[in-house]
Every structure is written in C-alpha cells, then in structure tokens.
Amino acid sequence: MWVGFERRDLGAIAHYTGMLVASMALLMLIPLLTAFAAGEWGPALDYACGIGVAAAFGMLLAQSAPRGTHLTRRNALIVTALAWLAASLVAAVPLSLSGHYGGFVDAFFDAISGLTTSGLTLVQDLDHLALAHNMWRHLLHLIGGQGIVVAALSVSLGLRGGGAVSLYMAEGRDERILPNVMHTARFIWFVTAIYVTLGTVVLSVSNLIQGMEAGRSVLHAFWATVACYDTGGFGPQSQNAMYYHSPIFEGVTVILMLAGTLNFNLHADIWRGDRKEIFKNLEARALATNIAVLSVVIGIGLAATRLFSTPGEVVRKGLYHLISANSGTGHQTLYNAGWANGYGGLAFAAIVLAMAFGGMASSTAGGIKALRLGLIAKGVVLRVRESIAPTSAVVRSTYHHLLDVPLSVDVLANALMLFVLYLVTYISGGMIGAAYGYPIGEALFESVSATANVGLSTGITSPAMPLGLKVVYMLQMWAGRLEFIALFVLVASAIAALRAKRGRA
Amino acid sequence: MELRFHNPYRGWLAGLLIEIAVFAAFIIVVVALALAAARIS
Amino acid sequence: MRRYAAALLAVVVLGFVSLPVRGFAIEPVTETTGAELASMTSGLDGQLVRFEGEVISETLDGGQGHVWVNVLSEGVAIGVWMPAEMAGELEVFGRYSHTGDTVVVTGTLSEGCDLHGGDLDVHAERLELLTRGESRERPGDLWKLGVGLAGLTVAYAGWRRMRRLADGGQV
Numbered sequence: 001m002w003v004g005f006e007r008r009d010l011g012a013i014a015h016y017t018g019m020l021v022a023s024m025a026l027l028m029l030i031p032l033l034t035a036f037a038a039g040e041w042g043p044a045l046d047y048a049c050g051i052g053v054a055a056a057f058g059m060l061l062a063q064s065a066p067r068g069t070h071l072t073r074r075n076a077l078i079v080t081a082l083a084w085l086a087a088s089l090v091a092a093v094p095l096s097l098s099g100h101y102g103g104f105v106d107a108f109f110d111a112i113s114g115l116t117t118s119g120l121t122l123v124q125d126l127d128h129l130a131l132a133h134n135m136w137r138h139l140l141h142l143i144g145g146q147g148i149v150v151a152a153l154s155v156s157l158g159l160r161g162g163g164a165v166s167l168y169m170a171e172g173r174d175e176r177i178l179p180n181v182m183h184t185a186r187f188i189w190f191v192t193a194i195y196v197t198l199g200t201v202v203l204s205v206s207n208l209i210q211g212m213e214a215g216r217s218v219l220h221a222f223w224a225t226v227a228c229y230d231t232g233g234f235g236p237q238s239q240n241a242m243y244y245h246s247p248i249f250e251g252v253t254v255i256l257m258l259a260g261t262l263n264f265n266l267h268a269d270i271w272r273g274d275r276k277e278i279f280k281n282l283e284a285r286a287l288a289t290n291i292a293v294l295s296v297v298i299g300i301g302l303a304a305t306r307l308f309s310t311p312g313e314v315v316r317k318g319l320y321h322l323i324s325a326n327s328g329t330g331h332q333t334l335y336n337a338g339w340a341n342g343y344g345g346l347a348f349a350a351i352v353l354a355m356a357f358g359g360m361a362s363s364t365a366g367g368i369k370a371l372r373l374g375l376i377a378k379g380v381v382l383r384v385r386e387s388i389a390p391t392s393a394v395v396r397s398t399y400h401h402l403l404d405v406p407l408s409v410d411v412l413a414n415a416l417m418l419f420v421l422y423l424v425t426y427i428s429g430g431m432i433g434a435a436y437g438y439p440i441g442e443a444l445f446e447s448v449s450a451t452a453n454v455g456l457s458t459g460i461t462s463p464a465m466p467l468g469l470k471v472v473y474m475l476q477m478w479a480g481r482l483e484f485i486a487l488f489v490l491v492a493s494a495i496a497a498l499r500a501k502r503g504r505a
Numbered sequence: 506m507e508l509r510f511h512n513p514y515r516g517w518l519a520g521l522l523i524e525i526a527v528f529a530a531f532i533i534v535v536v537a538l539a540l541a542a543a544r545i546s
Numbered sequence: 547m548r549r550y551a552a553a554l555l556a557v558v559v560l561g562f563v564s565l566p567v568r569g570f571a572i573e574p575v576t577e578t579t580g581a582e583l584a585s586m587t588s589g590l591d592g593q594l595v596r597f598e599g600e601v602i603s604e605t606l607d608g609g610q611g612h613v614w615v616n617v618l619s620e621g622v623a624i625g626v627w628m629p630a631e632m633a634g635e636l637e638v639f640g641r642y643s644h645t646g647d648t649v650v651v652t653g654t655l656s657e658g659c660d661l662h663g664g665d666l667d668v669h670a671e672r673l674e675l676l677t678r679g680e681s682r683e684r685p686g687d688l689w690k691l692g693v694g695l696a697g698l699t700v701a702y703a704g705w706r707r708m709r710r711l712a713d714g715g716q717v
Binding site for chain 1: 512513514515516517519520521523524525527528529531532534535536538539540541542543544545546
C-alpha cells in the first residue's frame with residue numbers, strides 16, 4: 001500500500017530542501033573570506049556568484065511552505081536524498097566557474113564526491129588551484145561528513161521541532177547519541193572540533209619543520225586533517241599525501257583516519273568514561289579483525305612483487321593504503337597507475353576488499369560497515385550452533401554494541417539486505433565500467449571506490465572519461481552515502497505520485 | 506551523579522587520550538603483522 | 547720537431563679534456579615525462595632519466611642535507627630528491643598566483659625507493675633552470691558579481707515574504 005502524495009507533502013519537501021540549499025550560501029562565506037585574505041580576486045567573484053545562486057535557489061524552493069511546516073518521516077527521507085543532490089548542484093557553481101573543470105558536470109562530480117566524502121576528483125591542474133577553491137572542496141568534506149543535516153542543525157537555520165528529528169533519523173545515523181537532536185549535533189561537532197584542532201596543530205608544525213610558509217602550512221594542515229577525519233580524500237595538490245614526503249605526516253593522518261571511522265556513539269561512550277566499550281564493542285572488534293587480516297594479506301601481496309626490497313617499505317605503503325581504503329578515506333602515497341601495473345594482484349584484492357567492507361556505522365566512513373559484517377558473522381555462527389545443538393535446545397546469541405543486544409532475525413535480515421545491496425551496486429558499477437571498455441578489475445576497483453565513498457583510483461576517474469560513466473559514479477557515490485534506503489523511498493514516492501496523478505486524470 | 510555519568514563533555518580529554526593510545530597500539534599491532542607477513546614471503 | 551711536439555701535446559690535452567665528457571655521455575639518459583615515470587610501465591626503474599617540468603612545491607626538508615622538490619611534468623608531479631645546494635637556484639614555485647621555475651631534472655628513477663619508504667621518486671644528479679617562474683595575471687569576470695547580487699536580492703525578497711507568512715500576516 002503506497003500512500004499517495006498531496007500538495008502539502010511536496011511543499012514541505014521543497015521547503016526543507018530549500019532551507020538546506022540556502023545554508024550552503026552561508027557556508028560559501030568561508031571560501032569567500034579565504035579568497036579575500038589571500039588576495040585571490042577572481043575566485044572571490046566565483047564565490048560571490050555562488051552565494052547569490054545558492055541563496056536565491058534555496059529561498060525560492062523554501063517559499064513552497066511556511067516555516068516550521070510539519071515533516072513526516074517519509075518526507076524527511078526524501079528531503080535527505082534530495083538535499084545531497086541539491087546542495088551539490090549549488091556547491092558546484094563556484095567550482096565550475098574556477099576554470100579548472102571540463103564543464104559543469106565535472107564540477108558537479110567533485111561537489112558530490114566532496115559532500116559524500118568520497119574523494120574521487122575530476123579537477124584539472126590542481127597544483128595551480130586557488131586557495132579559496134581548495135578551501136571549498138575540503139569544506140565540502142567537512143559539511144558532508146558531519147552530515148548536511150547536522151550542519152544545518154548547528155547553524156539552526158529555520159529547522160525547528162519535529163522536522164529536525166525526522167531529518168536526523170533519516171540520515172542513516174539511526175541511534176540517537178544524546179536524548180535531544182540539538183545536543184547530538186552539538187556533540188558530533190564537539191568531537192570533530194577537538195580532532196580537527198589537534199590534527200591541524202600537529203600537521204602545521206610538521207609542515208613548518210618541512211619548510212613550508214606559515215600560511216600554507218596551516219591551510220594544508222587543516223585541509224589534510226578535515227579530509228582524513230571526515231574520511232574524504234581530497235588533497236590540495238595532485239600528488240595528494242605524497243606531496244609532503246613525510247613519515248610524520250603519514251602517521252598523523254592514519255590516526256586521524258582511524259578517529260574518523262570510529263562510530264560517534266563509541267566516541268560518546270568513551271568520552272563519558274566507559275573505557276572498556278572500545279574493546280567490547282562488536283563493531284570495533286569486527287573492524288580491527290578486518291584490518292588485521294587484510295594487513296597480513298597486503299604484506300604478503302606487496303612483498304611478493306619484489307618491487308620493494310625491504311619489509312619496511314612494504315609496511316609503510318601497504319598499511320597506509322589499507323587503512324585509507326578501509327576507513328573510506330582515499331588518501332594515497334602511490335600513483336594511480338600502480339594499482340593496475342605495479343603492486344600485484346593480492347594487494348589489489350586486499351584494497352578492493354577493504355574498500356568494500358568499509359568503516360563503522362554512524363561515522364563518516366562508507367562501505368558495507370563493520371557492524372553489519374560483525375552481525376552477519378555472528379549470524380553464521382548462530383546458525384551453525386543451531387544445527388549442532390539437539391532439536392529441543394533453544395540457541396540464542398547476543399552481541400555487544402553499546403549494550404548487550406539479542407541477535408534478532410530482524411537485525412540480521414537488515415544487515416544482510418544492505419550487504420546484498422552494496423554487493424550488487426559494486427558489481428553493477430564494475431560491469432558498466434567494463435562495458436565502457438576498461439579492464440574489469442580496474443572497473444571493479446573504481447566502482448567499489450565510488451560506492452563505498454573511498455576515493456582511491458586506478459586512473460579511470462579522469463576528465464577524459466565518458467560522460468555516462470561519470471554519471472554512474474555520481475549515482476553510486478550518492479546511493480552509497482545514503483545507504484540506499486532513502487534513495488529507494490525517493491524513487492518509490494516519485495512512482496506513487498505519478499500513479500496517483502494518472503489515477504486522478 | 507547520574508547526570509555526570511551521562512555527560513560526555515566532562516571526560517573528553519581522558520577519552521581522547523585513550524582513543525589515541527588505542528589507535529597507536531592498534532597501528533603497532535598491524536605493523537607487526539604486516540612486517541611478519543612481508544618477512545615470510 | 548717543435549711543431550710536432552706542440553701538435554702532440556694539443557692532441558693529448560684535448561683528449562684529456564674530452565674524456566670525462568665522453569665518460570658522462572656513455573651512461574644512457576632517457577628523455578621522458580612525469581606521466582611516463584608514474585605509469586609504472588616505463589621500464590626505467592633504476593635508470594638515469596631526464597625530464598622537464600615546473601616546480602610546484604617549496605623546497606621541503608628531505609634529511610641528510612637533501613631537499614625534496616616536486617616537479618610537474620605533463621600533468622603528473624614527481625618528487626625529486628636532491629642535495630640542498632642543488633636547489634639553491636630555485637626561487638618561484640607554481641601555485642595559483644605564480645607559474646613556477648621550469649627546470650630540467652636529470653636523475654635516477656626509483657619505482658619503490660628503498661631510502662624513502664617505497665616512494666616513486668627521482669634522485670637528482672643535475673638540475674638546470676630553463677626559465678624563471680613569474681607571477682600570473684588571473685583577471686576575474688565582473689558579471690559573476692552581478693549574478694551574485696541579483697541572486698541575493700531575490701533571496702532577500704523571499705526571506706522577507708516567509709517572515710511575514712510566519713508572523714501570520716498576509717502576503
């Protein structure tokens with residue numbers, strides 16, 4: 001039974017989407033100020049234009065309903081799904097004006113990639129990109145990573161009452177950390193602020209010691225911190241993390257990536273004083289096991305190629321990319337082409353698996369997520385135990401995620417469904433890439449990277465790639481970030497609305 | 506008392522340090538694992 | 547006889563002078579680009595290569611009295627490791643406001659450098675400055691400001707209308 005749409009629903013959806021879009025105009029003030037500070041007048045005009053377009057577009061949409069309109073749960077899901085697209089659309093305006101993109105589609109690709117904290121990029125001549133544009137690209141990671149909705153909540157732009165709660169719930173962060181949405185948003189920003197400040201300070205010092213100018217040191221440090229902590233993957237230089245040639249930089253960013261992939265509920269629990277939670281938590285255990293096993297695999301794989309002659313090199317290269325892949329970050333210290341031509345099949349496979357599995361739920365990481373993998377593993381064990389036990393015995397299983405929870409069929413079914421949805425999307429994207437003529441392995445790598453919002457690339461993602469494939473990757477990044485459900489609600493609602501219209505006619 | 510336990514801001518510094526210590530320890534463990542794997546092959 | 551001796555001396559001296567030059571020329575140098583070096587299929591691992599490009603980084607500390615300079619060549623930037631004094635001539639690095647110094651790097655390619663944690667890098671033996679970098683004119687388009695102001699006007703009108711609606715007033 002599909003519930004049809006009424007004018008009121010459309011009005012509410014457009015209103016809230018509009019408010020979110022308008023908040024992007026406010027956020028563009030930051031790159032605008034960066035441009036002024038750096039004396040980059042051309043980019044300053046790009047942002048003046050972007051602010052106008054975002055504000056006008058957002059406010060026009062917002063006219064469709066009065067402020068404080070009630071937002072049902074279904075409509076909130078639709079707003080969430082649309083907000084990523086609408087916000088990316090306006091975020092792409094200043095980027096496309098920069099002259100560093102092949103066209104609006106390429107800029108739109110980068111905006112989606114930024115907001116979904118993926119990190120795939122179609123930017124050209126990145127090494128000569130203005131500081132303002134780099135600020136905006138990295139800010140997109142921060143905005144998207146903390147959730148467009150949470151970001152909007154914290155600037156408290158017209159979202160009040162029931163609407164805000166539904167919006168937050170719709171974002172896939174289904175457990176509430178603190179009783180009140182406002183408090184939850186504030187706490188998420190608090191954790192973020194602490195880590196971003198710490199990371200920026202440490203990396204600034206590292207950059208200064210390396211010999212960078214003070215201003216660039218701090219900006220680069222801030223961007224790298226944001227990109228790692230929000231598991232994004234953009235960098236201000238075409239060489240990404242390789243630009244710095246610094247083991248300290250790599251070590252600090254790896255810790256930031258791990259911090260970014262930690263479930264916010266886990267952060268909250270530990271900061272509340274429940275120190276043991278990080279060891280008991282099913283998701284933390286699943287992720288740790290996952291990385292540990294794959295680190296052995298990548299160690300064997302890279303050593304076998306004989307490209308690196310000391311085990312130290314194998315470890316430094318292998319683990320950086322493994323953690324970058326598993327946390328959904330996508331920073332790299334190797335050249336793209338090497339994945340296909342230099343680092344061997346086993347390391348390639350380990351990276352693809354790490355990207356596909358992903359980090360923790362309720363974090364900025366993408367992929368299937370460790371919680372689901374842990375649940376599925378528990379489910380398999382439960383089924384085996386059931387089979388071995390005498391028929392009269394009742395076999396139960398519990399798992400520890402913040403609380404001891406009985407493993408129910410519902411929970412398991414949900415985890416399995418999303419596992420399958422991710423898998424289907426990974427493979428479909430790979431097939432489409434192969435259909436465009438790319439080698440199947442590389443196409444699969446790129447497809448997984450897009451869907452799991454990672455950002456590692458074998459080099460397929462480039463301004464020269466076919467338009468169709470750009471669109472496919474954009475859809476994958478969007479679907480993967482929304483964990484499909486909000487997207488399906490959008491599609492189903494659109495169909496239902498069309499049907500209702502036809503029925504009336 | 507109850508309120509204090511639920512306030513995540515109060516213990517943030519200890520929590521942060523524990524997190525970083527756990528991450529560092531974890532990295533050392535995986536480095537050891539990968540190093541062993543690289544040595545063997 | 548004296549003339550003979552002078553001619554012989556000249557030949558010997560010339561030979562000595564030309565020897566090191568020939569000795570240098572014997573070691574083959576492959577002309578290449580950053581894009582080819584980073585492709586991992588160049589087959590030049592461990593060999594002497596020469597490529598031209600734009601300096602896009604400040605000289606970063608590289609330890610052991612060496613520095614890192616990133617050189618952008620054919621769209622791909624390569625990390626070049628060199629003695630600090632070799633980079634002394636460099637002044638301008640490429641960024642938004644500047645085109646960097648154009649240089650020709652001659653050095654040894656490592657696809658997985660043992661000294662630098664497996665990085666793909668070039669250890670430079672020679673660095674020639676071709677052209678000095680310069681600041682870049684990047685004019686802005688004023689129409690963008692016009693669009694922005696028009697957008698803000700529309701947004702302001704919309705915001706006023708919504709506030710009036712929220713206060714329960716008539717449109």
